Amino acid sequence: MTESALLEGTPQPQPGPQKIGLxxxxxxxxxxxxxxxxxxxxxxxxxxxxxxxxxxxxxxxxxxxxxxxxxxxxxxxxxxxxxxxxxxxxxxxxxxxxxxxxxxxxxxxxxxxxxxxxxxxxxxxxxxxxxxxxxxxxxxxxxxxxxxxxxxxxxxxxxxxxxxxxxxxxxxxxxIPLSRWFLITTGFGALFMVAAKRYSEAVQMAGKTGATRALLTEYTTGYLRFVWQLAAGVAVLAYCLWALEEGGLPPTGMLPWRQLSMVAFILAVLRYAVFADRGTAGEPEEVVLRDRPLALIGGAWLGMYALEVADW
Missing domain, CATH: 1.10.357.140 (UbiA prenyltransferase)
Structure with missing residues (x-):
């Protein structure tokens, strides 16, 4: 029997599924x-x-x-x-x-x-x-x-x-030059969400061992709460200072979208803080995408900010 005939009767390796799995x-x-x-x-x-x-x-x-x-x-x-x-x-x-x-x-x-x-x-x-x-x-x-x-x-x-x-x-x-208000608001807004995530993880894993990141045992929930509250306050203050700074007045007949956007921004921070305080902000993307009131507030803020940018 020829070699080709032998090969015809022998199951050949199928790399396709392995590659797909990888x-x-x-x-x-x-x-x-x-x-x-x-x-x-x-x-x-x-x-x-x-x-x-x-x-x-x-x-x-x-x-x-x-x-x-x-x-x-x-x-x-x-x-x-x-x-x-x-x-x-x-x-x-x-x-x-x-x-x-x-x-x-x-x-x-x-x-x-x-x-x-x-x-x-x-x-x-x-x-x-x-x-x-x-x-x-x-x-x-x-x-x-x-x-x-x-x-x-x-x-x-x-x-x-x-x-x-x-x-x-x-x-x-x-x-594009990056303004100081942009950097401060973004930086402390990020710290707010990061600290809230750590706080939520610490609350949810309290009393458990071996099921979380080791460093969480070194933090106290009181300290992490202090950090996210401090960061939220600085982010809100920086945003408000930006919205109220000189040169932010709208053209005649236009609504002050920049100043009005402060309301939506503060409401968004307060709404997110509800989840942080409950210890359920461990997955920020889940909070942002699944909470309908927060999504509506965020949409309102985006709309007002877009109108402010359009006025420029």
């Missing part, structure tokens, strides 16, 4: 639900009223893709480092890398490739400052994965700075 695992290891955070890249161009030109939209879309690629690189490398510990965790053991759907070496290779390609692409298609911001984000987040997430207060600052960088990058790519 790709599916990589997709879920990239945490697609977290990508909504990167919509913040529109913040600076929108605040400056420069979002809707073709060039601006193209640059902002590119910034979203590149920042998402950097975030995925961090997720993959972090989960690859923590694979052994995650396998002992009741929830994290289902993550694709810990569960064995994505081999650890593959996660490292894909993460490293994204970490190199994204800043390089930004340098060519956006600007050198945009590339530098992405590299700073990657360096900070990788340092967080290795050691900074175990340092009190510094962990809050690093996560908050990651949100601030998301909000800055659109302006950096388009060469």
């Amino acid at each position: 790709l599916r695992g990589l997709f879920w290891a990239a945490r697609p639900r977290q990508w909504v955070k990167n919509i913040l890249v529109v913040a600076a161009p929108a605040a400056a009223g420069e979002l809707f030109s073709h060039h601006a939209l193209t640059q902002v879309a590119l910034c979203f893709v590149l920042f998402t690629a950097c975030a995925i690189a961090v997720y993959l490398i972090n989960d690859a480092r923590d694979a052994d510990a995650d396998r002992a965790h009741p929830v994290k053991r289902h993550r694709p890398i810990a569960a064995g759907q994505v081999p650890v070496p593959v996660a490292y290779v894909v993460g490293a490739a994204l970490a190199v390609v994204a800043p390089a692409t930004a340098a060519v298609l956006c600007s050198p400052p945009t590339s530098a911001l992405l590299m700073a984000y990657l360096g900070m987040q990788l340092a967080y994965c290795v050691s900074l997430k175990h340092v009190l207060v510094v962990d809050l600052v690093v996560v908050t700075t990651g949100f601030l960088m998301r909000a800055m990058i659109g302006g950096v790519a388009l060469g």
